[in-house]
Amino acid sequence: MGNSQKITMVHGSGGSATRKLIQDLFHKYFQNDALDKMEDAAVLDISSEKIAYTTDSFVVTPIFFQGGDIGKLAVCGTLNDLLVMGAEPKYLSAGFILEEGMDIRDLEEIIKSMALTAEESGVKIVAGDTKVIEGSGGIYINTSGIGLINHKPFHTSNVKPGDAVIVSGPLGNHHACILSHRMNIKNAISSDCAYLGEMVQNLIKANIEIKAMRDVTRGGLATVLNEIAESSNTTINLTESSIPVDPEVKSFCDILGLDPLYMANEGKIVCFVSREDAEKALSIIKNSRFGEKAAIIAEVSERENVPVTVTTRIGGKRILNVLQGEGLPRIC
Amino acid sequence: MINLEEIKSFLLDYSGPEIKLMEVCGTHTSTIVKSGIRSLLSKNIKLVSGPGCPVCVTGSRYIDEAVKFAFSKDYTVLSFGDLLRVPGNEMSLSEAKALGGSVEIVYSPMEAAEKAINNPEKNYVLAAVGFETTIPAYALLLDNLIECKISNVKLLTSLKSIGPALDWLCENESDIDGFIAPGHVASVTGVSVYRLLAEKYRKPFTVAGFEAEHILVAIYDLVMQIVKGRYEVHNLYKSIVSDKGNEKAMEIIGKYFELSSAYWRGMGIIDSSGYTVRENYRDYGIEIPVREEEISNKSKGCRCGEVITGKIEPYECALFGKGCSSTNPVGPCMVSHEGTCGIYYSMYG
Numbered sequence: 001m002g003n004s005q006k007i008t009m010v011h012g013s014g015g016s017a018t019r020k021l022i023q024d025l026f027h028k029y030f031q032n033d034a035l036d037k038m039e040d041a042a043v044l045d046i047s048s049e050k051i052a053y054t055t056d057s058f059v060v061t062p063i064f065f066q067g068g069d070i071g072k073l074a075v076c077g078t079l080n081d082l083l084v085m086g087a088e089p090k091y092l093s094a095g096f097i098l099e100e101g102m103d104i105r106d107l108e109e110i111i112k113s114m115a116l117t118a119e120e121s122g123v124k125i126v127a128g129d130t131k132v133i134e135g136s137g138g139i140y141i142n143t144s145g146i147g148l149i150n151h152k153p154f155h156t157s158n159v160k161p162g163d164a165v166i167v168s169g170p171l172g173n174h175h176a177c178i179l180s181h182r183m184n185i186k187n188a189i190s191s192d193c194a195y196l197g198e199m200v201q202n203l204i205k206a207n208i209e210i211k212a213m214r215d216v217t218r219g220g221l222a223t224v225l226n227e228i229a230e231s232s233n234t235t236i237n238l239t240e241s242s243i244p245v246d247p248e249v250k251s252f253c254d255i256l257g258l259d260p261l262y263m264a265n266e267g268k269i270v271c272f273v274s275r276e277d278a279e280k281a282l283s284i285i286k287n288s289r290f291g292e293k294a295a296i297i298a299e300v301s302e303r304e305n306v307p308v309t310v311t312t313r314i315g316g317k318r319i320l321n322v323l324q325g326e327g328l329p330r331i332c
Numbered sequence: 333m334i335n336l337e338e339i340k341s342f343l344l345d346y347s348g349p350e351i352k353l354m355e356v357c358g359t360h361t362s363t364i365v366k367s368g369i370r371s372l373l374s375k376n377i378k379l380v381s382g383p384g385c386p387v388c389v390t391g392s393r394y395i396d397e398a399v400k401f402a403f404s405k406d407y408t409v410l411s412f413g414d415l416l417r418v419p420g421n422e423m424s425l426s427e428a429k430a431l432g433g434s435v436e437i438v439y440s441p442m443e444a445a446e447k448a449i450n451n452p453e454k455n456y457v458l459a460a461v462g463f464e465t466t467i468p469a470y471a472l473l474l475d476n477l478i479e480c481k482i483s484n485v486k487l488l489t490s491l492k493s494i495g496p497a498l499d500w501l502c503e504n505e506s507d508i509d510g511f512i513a514p515g516h517v518a519s520v521t522g523v524s525v526y527r528l529l530a531e532k533y534r535k536p537f538t539v540a541g542f543e544a545e546h547i548l549v550a551i552y553d554l555v556m557q558i559v560k561g562r563y564e565v566h567n568l569y570k571s572i573v574s575d576k577g578n579e580k581a582m583e584i585i586g587k588y589f590e591l592s593s594a595y596w597r598g599m600g601i602i603d604s605s606g607y608t609v610r611e612n613y614r615d616y617g618i619e620i621p622v623r624e625e626e627i628s629n630k631s632k633g634c635r636c637g638e639v640i641t642g643k644i645e646p647y648e649c650a651l652f653g654k655g656c657s658s659t660n661p662v663g664p665c666m667v668s669h670e671g672t673c674g675i676y677y678s679m680y681g
Contacts, residue, residue, distance in 0.1 A: 257669055259366075314544045315340065316368025324658050324678045 007102040026128060028123060029115035030094075034126035044091055044125035048148035052087035053227045054078060055144040061330045062181050063106065063139055065172075067190035070141055071110035073266055073332060075117040076195045077217070078145040082267055083200045084147025084213040086154040087147025091117060095142040099123035099135025108138065117266055121195045151204070156272075157210040159232035163280035166271045168199060168245040169289045171221055172260035174267075189248055194267030194292070199288035203271070208281045211272040218332060219323045220262040221310065225298070226322045229307035238298040238310045238320060262323045264313050264331045272300070297311035336545060339552045346555060349393050352507055352629035353554055354642050356382035356498065357514035359542050365679050367544035369551075377555060380642030384514050385670035386462045386490075387414050388640055388663075391625045394461075394490045395420030397618075399487065401457045402642045409488075410438045410447065411459040414668040425459070441466075441473040444523075448485045452595045453674025457618065460487040463494050464520040467607055468581040473589045474616055485623040488618045489608055492594055495525040496605035500629075505641055510536040510554035512547065521593040522577025526565045534563045541569040552681030559672070570615060582643040588613055594623050597664070598637025600624055637662035639672050654676060 004086040019069045027035075034042040058074040068076075076093065081090040092312060094114065098107065118125050123145075166212055173192040178185050196215075212232075222241075245253075245260045267290055277295055280297045286289040287328045306321040334342075355361055361381045364370065370379060381388050399420050401407040404474055409425060410504035416426040416437065438444060444458045460470050465597040470487060496515050501508060513526050518539045526537035541552035546568065553566055567573055585607065594606025601622055609617025629635060632657070635649040646652050646665070656662035658677050665671035 091558065134508075310368070312367045312544065314336075314367055314369075315372065316544070318365065318368035318369040319680055321679055 004035040005104040006137070009096070009100055009102060009132055009134070010279070011179060012130065018130070018302055019166070021130065022074065024105070025111055026130070027112045030125045030128065032124045032126060035128070035192055041090070044126065044146070046148065048150055050149040050153070050266065052082050052085045052147040052149055052153070054081045054145070055142065056081060057140065057142040057181065057317060058314050058332055059140050059330050060178065061138075062178075063110065065191055067182050067239050068193035068266070069110055070139060071111050071123055072112035072117045074143045075121065075123070076193055076210055076266060077332060079121055079123060079195050079197065080141040080215045080269070082145050082147035083146070083196060084154065084215050085149070086210065086213070088152060089121065089123050089147040089150045089197065091146045092123055092125045092283050093128040093144045094125050097140040098130065098132050099138040100132060101135065101137035102139055103137065107139065117195065121197055122247070140225035154210050154213045156214070156228045156231045159234055159272045159300055160211070161234055161300050161302045162275050162295050163211055163272045163300040165225070165236060165300065166219065166273065166278065166282055166285060166294055167216070167297050168196065168269045168271070169267070169293045170249065171216070171248045171265060171268065172249045172253060172258070172263035174218055174243060174259075174265050175282045175328060175331060176249045179256070179328060180252070187248060187252065189246075189252060192265055192267040194290045195289060196267060196269055199269070199285055199291050202284050202288045203281060206280065206284050208277050208284065210272070213269055213271050216265045216268040216270055220260070220264060221270065222261040222320050223322045225308045225320065228272070233303050234300045235304040235306065236298050236308045238308065240310050240312045240314045242295050242297045244293045244295050246275050255324070261320065264328070266332060279322050282315040336548065341371055341547055343373050343377060343548070343552060345356055345652040346376055348376065348559055350376045350378065351555055351558055352378045352380060353509045353510050353512060353551060354380050354501070355512040356494065357384035357516065357519070358389060358672070359516070360384070360514070360540065360547060361513055361672050362670070362675050363542055363544055363547055364582050365675050367547075369544060369547060371565060372439070372548070373551070377551065380508070381639065382501065382642055383598070383640045384463075384494065384594065384612075385665065385668050385672070386466070386492065387418055387640070387668040388509040388636060388665045388671045389492065389497070389598070390418065390461055390490045390664065391595045391597055392419065392421045392628060392631070394620060395424065396423055397620050398457070398459050398488055398662045399423060399428045399433065402428040402435045407455050408436060409457050409459060410436050410444050412418045412439070412461070413455050414436050414670075415459055415461055417667045418664045419631060419662065421630060424656035430681050441469045442476065443578065444485050445473060445476050445480070446483055448482045449480070452484060454484060455487045457488050458485060461490045463492055463517055464585065465516045465583050467491050467522065467528070467589065468614070473586040474588045474613060475584065475618050486616055486618050487609060488620075490594070491589065492596070493591065493605050493607065495521065495529070495585040496602050497596060497599060498529055500602050501641060502529055502535060505643070506640060508535070509558050510538070511555065512550050513537045513539045515539055515541055515573055518569070518577065518580045520574045520581045522575055523565055523567055523573065524575070530565050536563045537565045539565070539567045539573050541572065552615040595622050595625060631662050636665040636673070638657070639665050646676040647680070649673070
């Protein structure tokens, strides 16, 4: 493939140009038994009674950003969705919608990044599809994932008064990173885009009873905690001063009037454990990849009249609502 | 010296006569709500919000005029994002845009000059809304337009001076006992305007910064003054606000703008409370004749005027969170990120 080649409608025709694109790019980086057979569907051996199955589409702009790209995001996003259900991610499918004019070199970078992320995560990309549409060089990726469930699935209804809430690291980095790119602001803020398999596996191996787990993506922590409080009929009491936020993200938010509690993340989980397990779980997360800045940020109580409250830095108390109005579009 | 913990316990335990304080600035309102400051105050200390959100005090007729320009084939309207969704009597600028009107968003007044240079065939109307904090930027734009001989930009002005509005409030809302004065405006105007008001109405004014602690200390300062029967002006934001303010900024405001009467939502027409482009630069300004406004049928039930003047809290309005929300705002206070209703809705919705 030449350096300056662009995707054209011919690449989506299903003919020789499509085959060449698949062989030169997709097949070059995505290789495994199931995919190599080039059949209409992947046939998988599944050694578990229960599986978790999910899908997500990725439309982020820009497609390359500090700390990641749309390909890495598409792999990590779907895998983390499986993880937080207590599943061990195994297989992924990847569907690409390419706009005419897409730079083939960029596409190759994205595919490489997906292959690398999948390999590091111990997951196989076993099915794929590519379509080309008219447009101006954009790319959209859908991934679906299958994970095996070999123990009691996590579920938000397991959350009980007395439980502790741990967040795996500082909030708002992905959102602030994407917004910086869009506003042409130069800074060192990097997306937190990451697969958190090691962290969750370490918790399971140590026999920590994980009551519930969620990844903190669009809508931010505030929205996730409200949903969990509603579904478990409890109230979650956050302590503002314990919520980790990187200083550069905080300054960025202060200037633009943003609140990290409502900002999207792509490599953060919240984890609900019993009070007795809290310190041990925190230490396991802190010693896992991407978890060094984890913190216990809240405790669960019997349902009060609102789902989530915050004890503010100066000791005031307020309600923490879900995100109202529009968040930032095309963030993931 | 008293420390923050002592201030907090004083404010929580205060059992004297009921005190009503107004925070004038929308950014103060936001900090108060976000930090849960009300939960740290005795029920005898009441905070109400004031007219310090420029979009919120702008009348609907102004929006109507901007919408007219958007639909006239000769003009493109340039607007800041938060003005875009403010409802006029017929529609907002964003609705006008959706219906084919010519509206573009800008992030700073200077962008108007850039657009004008890059598109000499177009005529632009910049929706110029703001207080003394942003008026210097409009003055700099005029400076630039004149120097570069750019003639295809005009300012549709609804620029306001906060001092006369506070005078109106002291006169008409006499149950407000003291004011947390807006720090940003004071950094431009200086604090003398508050001294005149403090003397005239025997009410204390405290200039505060924007951190939660700054506001707590300002509340404490005001309560102490009121308890002791004092009505002084205290500047607790000395790192930013000097006594004289920013003389250069005031000078350039004075070069291009003059005081004139203006219409304020919730307060009506107030003498010498607006800034319009001076006679010698009239070619750069569009003025809307000032007259009293009624609430249109479209905004029936909207009580933004009472929210702005501290008469009611947002949730006392029957539309709050029901007919009026951040996705479907009926009044301007729900639209702006500095608007009291918008701030309350994002927190309590």
